[in-house]
Amino acid sequence: MSTPRTLDRTLTALADPTRRTILQRLSAGEMRVTELARPFSMSLNAVSKHILVLERARLVKRRRLGREHFISYRPEPLDAAAAWIEETRNFWASRLDTLERLLREEDKNK
């Protein structure tokens, strides 16, 4: 379970295509900031900021080694977000089922 604040940070971090792309690129394993930034058409600084957002959301972690920073993926927040969404969807699924059933019975009684 995650606090609302944590969920906020996770969803906000995910609600940006650049950051989602960064996460996907990390599938190749940990990656240095510069390497991570290369394919983007924005400045290194901009990417650095995006990484910071992901880091604050705990979606990535950073390992400093000399002057290089190695960024890698952390699955926990996505798990928590998925849990929240699933919970909400299940909740709604059952409610919509109930509604549908009620409507069907209403039909029958006509």
Added chain:
Amino acid sequence: MSTPRTLDRTLTALADPTRRTILQRLSAGEMRVTELARPFSMSLNAVSKHILVLERARLVKRRRLGREHFISYRPEPLDAAAAWIEETRNFWASRLDTLERLLREEDKNK
């Protein structure tokens, strides 16, 4: 499948506790704007804006009846978001499994 833009809008809309609460409150069925706004400590106008954000993200729909607007939940965007997150998680789960297996084999060979 949802376009990046759509996913952006969905996640952005969800990344706010007020809007998540509004969605939850809608489980009681469709609700008028004023009724929806009542428990919040912000102005009616502020809630009206939040509803607009949810509406643009297609997370709610609006039925006008005279001077009243009835807001109700729409499940599709949440389904799409869940699909994206699940996809990403599964992808990562398999990658992390592979990593773990590789590490174990590395251990054996020592």
Added chain:
DNA sequence: TTAACATTCAACCAAAGGGTTGACTATATT
């Protein structure tokens, strides 16, 4: 027909977001 009600529109404000450039820090390389 006047008054109350439900809701949005418009203008404004402060804070945050996403980007830029330029300077700075720390580590490598020569």
Added chain:
DNA sequence: AATATAGTCAACCCTTTGGTTGAATGTTAA
């Protein structure tokens, strides 16, 4: 020791966001 490299920090610029208040619009009720 001098220089190049990796990355952040700081200041700035727009635009967006989340909130406010006050006026406008349309609908219902007295």
